[in-house]
Amino acid sequence: MQRDHVYISELGEHVGAEVTLRGWLSQKRSSGKIRFLVLRDGTGFVQCIAFVKNVSPETFEAAGQLSLESSLVVRGTVKADARAKGGYEIDVRELELIGDGGEFPIQPKEHGVEFLFDNRHLYLRSRTPQAVLRIRNEVVQACRDFFYERGFVLIDSPILTPAACEGTTTLFETDYFGQQAFLAQSGQLYLEPACMAFGKVYCFGPTFRAEKSKTRRHLTEFWMIEPEVAFLELAGLLDLAEEFVSYIVARVLDRCAEPLEFLERDTSGLEQIAAPFPRMTYDQAAEILRGEEAQKRMREAGAPPFEYGGDLGALDETILTEGKDLPLAITHWPKEIKSFYMQPAEDDPDKVLGLDLLAPEGYGEIIGGSQRIHDHDLLEQRIREHDLPMEAFQWYLETRRYGTVPHSGFGMGIERVVTWLCGIAHLREAIPYPRQIHRLYP
């Protein structure tokens, strides 16, 4: 493509030459005879210097008048300068204002959470969101590459779904031409039939949970990537999950050094990550959580004590993973606390072949999955036990009626992974426009 301008990331190829840059004014400082304009164009930042003797009086005056976030065309000479961040500066010859920045609400200073997210559409221009969202971009691309390279076929699942798959309380309800419909909370039920057609499939899209969660680990709309594989059993699923996570981490370390550094992410732990990960059963985890040490921690934190048979709480997950570099896989869960479609363990029918993968450093669950029940009658029985509307599951049951095979899959929350890799505190930073119980704007 023929261009008459260059990007900031390309400045190294143009040292000594006069170039045209296009972007936004991200910072400015001025003195009597010299003005510093920091330009941002999406590929980087560069400081442009307007010196009174090198530009016309009009241009010098204009450089002083510019407000933050004004869009600009800058013409000037590229100079290598040791004083410059990034190594280059622009000796400005000419400035052209495209759009005045006005009184830009986001200032180079601290702001409150509410203000920043009320202004998320403008906050995206700041460095921190850009670093996080670039890492998100890499995570998503790595996921797609991983599955593509291994012959998985992308099967997009519907977002508008007819009936409650796992109970309606956590689903957003909507009206579908007079019929009740729900926003999907998982593509899994649609992937299981698809894996009987393509063998290895995955879906990747937004999913919706109407839970009134108010924590740093929850969004009402988030992105989940879900593989589903025919003839795969729990052991193979563990291998797949570990290989998958290792691949993503390696890709981000390889290609996102700059944003990781900007976020001041200590990557020493991430660099250790490679399959296999430590694995334990629910019973083994319970053993640790019922230990003296763990119980004491829970009392001190005022957290509810762990009880055998129950799900893991946030502190439980932290106790199991803190100080560890590798994620932790937990399998063989009590069937009462897991979904109806999970395959029972052969040697212990009270346990199901579920898999949770906990990120290290207390970042919590990033993957949840299982081997699925492939026996028609057993699945039908489970649907009945869970008081689910049998008629809504007829098509799902048919996967088991016609040439059923053991199969397994999992879902990975993209924002959870991004939050962990970035080492940031809150999931809302990891998605461009977060949706939370108290946030539907912008």
Added chain:
RNA sequence: UGCUCAGAAGCUCAAUGGCGAGCAGCCGGCUGUUAACCGGAAGGCAGUGGGUUCGACUCCCACCUGGGCAGCCA
């Protein structure tokens, strides 16, 4: 939904029951700044409603709005 914290200038925050500052914006100064610096003017019915008091941003009650934590889960 429960517990907890907080609502004051466009933004971020001080102040024993008797209203202040920084940043942004405006005016002016400075040839190397890195959230630049220096000077000046301007900017306020303190979330809403009630109560206590000579007097309430401050103490009490209710409500509203949001943050943090918990549960639920990715």
